[in-house]
Amino acid sequence: MLTDTPAALSLKPRILIADDSRIVRATLIKHIEGMFEFREALDGEQAWEALLIDPSIRVVISDLTMPKLDGYGLLKRIRASKIGRIRNMPVVVVSGSDEQAERDRAKAAGATDLITKGIGTAQLLSRLDILSKLVSTQNEFERGLEALVHSSDVGDHVELPSPQEWAQRAEEMRSNAARQNRNFVILNACIGLKHPELDGYPASPPFSVINAIGQLLHRTVRQTDCVARTGENEFTIATGSIHFDSARNFAERVCRAIANANLIGDGQMDLIASCGVVSIAECASAAAEDMLNDMRQLAGERALLGLQKGVTGVIGNEEERLLQQGESLLTQSLLEQQEKAADLAIDLATLLRWIKEGKEEQVLLHINKLSVELQPLLNLLLSRQKAGMP
Template sequence: MPTDSHRDISLKPRILIADDSRIVRATLIKRIEGMFEFREALDGEQAWEMLLIDPSIRVVISDLTMPKLDGYGLLKRIRSSKIGRIRNMPVVVVSGSDEQAERDRAKAAGATDLITKGMSTGQLLSRLDILSKLISTQNEFERGLEALVQHVDTDEHVALLSPEVWQEQAEGMRASAVRQNRNFVVLTACIGLKHVELDAYPALPPPTVINAIGQLLHRTVRQTDCVARTGEIEFTIATGSIHFDSARNFAERVCRAIAHANLIKDGQMALIASCGVVSISEYADDAAEIEGSLAQMRVKAKDRALLGLQNAITGVIGTQEELLLKQGGHLSEADINTIDPAQSGEVDLSIDLATLLRWIKEGKEDQVLAHIGKLSTELQPLVDLLLKQYKV
């Protein structure tokens, strides 16, 4: 009989390290072995075989240059896999340089993150921990959806706010955000069915599926947020005091979990989950417009969600995605994953200092300058303290 300590060890997240250099593999293992289990692969082909046979792997760390199958080839196989747990696997690319061109190419190929070989152990462990928890959360979300849909009666009441109560609570959140110069985001998720051979969705999902999704959203959002079913295939969430990229990440995980859960038994049909996202920062240049923007935000979020749904896109539709689609461009799910919210016109009013420092290191001075004025009030007490300390 295994002891509790043995069970705890076996429950450590498992990392797959793919690199043809024995020294690099040994170095990475030494840095992570206290917190993670690991498997080693000498090339991309071996890594792919391990992913197929080992469902306990949570994150892949991969070199870009390997024999037989390089890192880009491995990424392509992972992102095009028909197996959900592999297709959604976080992949961290290891690079010897920190050049933006290589980072952009890796991201475009489907890399979740890119780290340099000189990254500190603390940073590496922190990133791997976050990624392993994210994939575990998404897997739990999918399993929860599958379990819920088996027990939800089509007539069962879903414990969500009415649109009227949602409007009242969201307006209070929006007003508070304006007063405190904080961010406020409206997310609208629309659910549809797509035939594998068609470009657009042809049908509505079964009521049991919609009800199950509503119940799980109600359990998933923070207590400080509010969610309502605002249409036959539509849910709307209001969230405040959250970074815009965090709201996008939440919406992305919800969309992926809904689409990849085993809720539709017809092998020719697939769920589409498209989420329109609108931030109050889109109206930040006009104080008068902010005061009356909640209704506009709801309409805009719904329009974006429906635009994504009509184009059979599972993922988040924000300012940049909306512009591309309305111009007749094509957006794949990989394209959506590579769009940087900080470059899309959706500026986060509550951006933190850690993010600003990271942007400075990445050479994004223009983005940092866009937030200096908004942070001056919060930083002033710190400046005053420093002046007092050194009696300047």
């Protein structure tokens, strides 16, 4: 497997731009230069060769219609690659239209996001920044896992809290969160080992792999959080005062990093990392003394469901519903999430509840529309204040 070396790494994230139009490439470069380094490819074949020889590339921007190898063919090669850093590379597809059929086809082919050729600089930079940071964090996690699992130095070993100690500390965190009206989240990560010739429940990975994952989780979570090994191949994390979306993003990066890390010698064996996620809001109706157990049980059931279905990633309420209905999980692009959220009719009560749950990122998707609707009320309040009225 190709790995990053200090000589190959850039100070700025490197973006690969694949498009047969010199004008389109120049326009995209004008958008991103200064914040990102870039590399150009005139067609899909050149782009594929660049990915093989340049491990510093963090994100691919690709046109769909190119000679030799088009965007769909490039996506197919990337997603089928045996090299982890290529197989999981974020690919942003550039399209001249915004038709849903083309968006659906690109998504089915493995596109991470889809942009139109008239996208603004700020919007493009924001998306690329998010994607490149996720890749960098995941790569660091993978390298740390590989170093830990193959290390013979036991001096760095850290004893994780026992399940009983975890429960005591987690209950204190939950109680404080409820008292201070803040969010509290339980993450339950189950690790499995899957072989193409084995059916049914995934086998347990070697002890050295599970131990390495536990050590790195301990080093990765915040000091205010708590992680413990709560089963043979299971870890549970309690985290408070965090946006729910941020907790999901952290869990997603951890799961992908575990699955992608080169931890198993047999090339046919694959690691599966499924993480059940539960927010305190989902168990708000439970009695205070039962809430932590209810949250932990629900997170564990979701993780186990994901593991049994062979899913690497986060299993929340929506993913659980889809899996129970026998449907597959398709990751939405950032743009699709924003469009879906913008189409929803959200009332003020819902937005206030989201703020209470720590879902500020969802609230921000509606802030422009909300400000317009509330402007008459604000004008009325200001006019009363100017008139000296209470």
